[in-house]
Amino acid sequence: MILKIIDECRISGSSNLLPILNLGTQPLANSLKKSPMDSEDKFPLSISFCPDSSLLQLNETIDKKTLFKNYIWVTGTSKTTKRYASKLYNQLIQIAAPSRTDFILEIASNDGTFLQPFIKNYYTNVLGVDPAVNIVQKANECGIPTLSAFWNSSLAEELLVDRGAAKIILARNVVPHVSNLSSVIEGIATLLDEGGIGAIEFHDAGKIQSELHYDSIYHEHLCYFSIQSITFLLNLFNLIPFHIEPSLISGGSWVIFFSNKQKETSFALQRAVDLELQNSVNSIEKWENFARLTLKHKDHTLEMFNSIYGKKVVGFGSSARSQTYLNYCGIDNNYISAIIDNNPMKQGLFTPGSSIPIVDIKSGLGLNPEIIVILAWNFQEEIISSCLSAGYKGKFMSPLPNKLHYVEKS
Structure with missing residues (x-):
């Protein structure tokens, strides 16, 4: 079965789920097409909130092999990401x-970036x-030892026997994607050395609320964690957060550091927890307001387009989040002539649902656009710099945060 409807909290098991937002039926965000005429499956896309665990979650689960077995998102296509990899390493x-x-x-x-x-x-x-x-093969060819497998507790036990406990376990922007949350976190707890350090990156629910990141809702993202809900999950497996840092990418994410031993809570983590409480991030009222603002954003987007x-309009960044935005708002190839993307694996294909051709920057700017819509708005500065360096003289627009708006050239 490709689609499963979820009627209980993914971490607490509670059936007390409160519906928040329905984004309609949408194609899978990374199911790019070879032709705009290709048929495609569409699935419901909606979220609910669990007041018991404070988790915002997708009501639908798509089979993980359908989503991830052959993947087109490559980490290393962004210079910003490579700089962040160096910082996180330090x-x-x-x-x-x-x-x-x-x-x-x-x-x-x-790809091992x-x-x-x-x-x-x-x-x-x-x-x-x-x-x-496909991406594991590329990583190994580049000298990054990589195993092709889905992470779970069974694999953790195998690695513990073969290689021993891990001093560092990093899980960037993946825990929100997994349907078998218990097995994934149990696996981390199993393999982590005594006093070892784990780090999980997740899109901050507070930032999703305050800046209206509804474009981060797509079928790969099953959970939208606050600090409170990720702590709830980690504590179930005796893992204790002690520090937090903002991510330089992903448009508003945290990296939370934790261990299986009690460590002193950092000022940064305590401050972030206090701010989350102060802003009532984990309240149903805030999420209901988020839903109302999302509906208004769609109306504003259609008015602007x-x-x-x-006018000749080109997009930049055929990211997964851009597909939610385009399909929810009904923006297709009648509005946007092409989308520039630096990932060669995407170039020559068409976006799911909206059927917009994906091209390289030379081809995109060769269309002489009057406006570039920065769909991958979390890389806004890098995108503007690339376009200006390539001779672009027109205007820029960004769909988010908060509302579709014109952007000043830097």
């Missing part, structure tokens, strides 16, 4: 103080785990 080394032979693991390591700094600095016991066969109809 943070982990400072906090965990591993030896050069300690076991260092990344779950859902993709975030493991490269360890290898370049002569850490010899490094491993990535990722289910996407209708006001520029007839």
Whole structure:
């Protein structure tokens, strides 16, 4: 069965789920098409809130093999991401103080961008785990030891026997994607060395609320964690958060650091917890207001695009989140002529639902656009810089945060 409807909280098991927002039926965000005429499956996309665990979650689960076995998102296509990989490496080394032979693991390591700094600095016991066969092959070809598999508690037990406990376990932007949450976190708890350090990156529910990131809702993202709800989940497996850092990418994410041993809570974590409480992030009222604002954003988007109809408009960034935005608002190839994307695996294909051609920057700017819509708005500065460097003279628009707006050139 490809689709399963979820009627209980993914972490507490409570059936006390409160419906928040329905984004209609949508194609899978990364199911790019070879032709705009290709048929495609569409699935319901909606979220609910559990007041018992404070988790905002998707009501639908798509079979993980359908979603992830062959994947087109490649971490290393962004310069910003590569810079962030270096910074996160330094943070982990400072906090965990591993030896050069300690076991260092990344779950859902993709092309190995975030493991490269360890290898370049002569850490010899490094491993990535990722289910996407095509991307794992690329990672291994680039010298990043990577195992093609879905992470779970059984795999953790195998690795514990084969390689011993891990000093560092990194899970960037993956825990919100998994349907078997208990097995995934249990696996981390099983493999983590005594006093070892884990780090999970997740899109901050508070930022989703305050900046209206409804574009982050798509079938791969099953959970939308607040600090309170991710702590609830970790505590179920005797894992204790002690520090938090903002992510430089992903448009408003946290990296939460935790251990199986009690460590002093950092000022940064305590401050973030206090702000979340102060802003009532984990209240049903805030999520109901989020839903109302999302409906208004859709109306505003259609007004703005209708006001520029007839102008040559090109998008930049065929990200998964852009597909939610385009399909929910009904923006298709009648409004946007093409979308520029730096990932060669996407170029020459068409977006799901909206059927917009995906091109490289030379081809996109060759259409002489009057307006570029920065769909991957979390990389706004990098995108503007790339376009200006390539000679673009027109205007920029960004759909988010908060509302579709024109952007000043930097």
